[in-house]
Amino acid sequence: MESKIEEVKKNNQILEKLVNNFDNPAFLEREARSRMNYKGQGEEVVFVYRDSTPSTASSSEKFSLDNLPNYKKWWYWLLGF
Numbered sequence: 001m002e003s004k005i006e007e008v009k010k011n012n013q014i015l016e017k018l019v020n021n022f023d024n025p026a027f028l029e030r031e032a033r034s035r036m037n038y039k040g041q042g043e044e045v046v047f048v049y050r051d052s053t054p055s056t057a058s059s060s061e062k063f064s065l066d067n068l069p070n071y072k073k074w075w076y077w078l079l080g081f
Helices: 002-021 025-036 070-079
Strands: none
Touching: none
């Protein structure tokens, strides 16, 4: 029974902190921005979408080990390239 009382007290403390946050304007603004996509006056919103098509950094040349010195070839082989 005592452990249940302690658990309820912890839950009450957590809820009390949450209620106190609702009096904080910075907390309310942060929550409005994250949950409701709030935009302040004079601000611009930018959406970033992930590109689903993979691309390579160099378009014309592929990496080749043929022209490298032997120690570099071993280095790449040990690292798993």
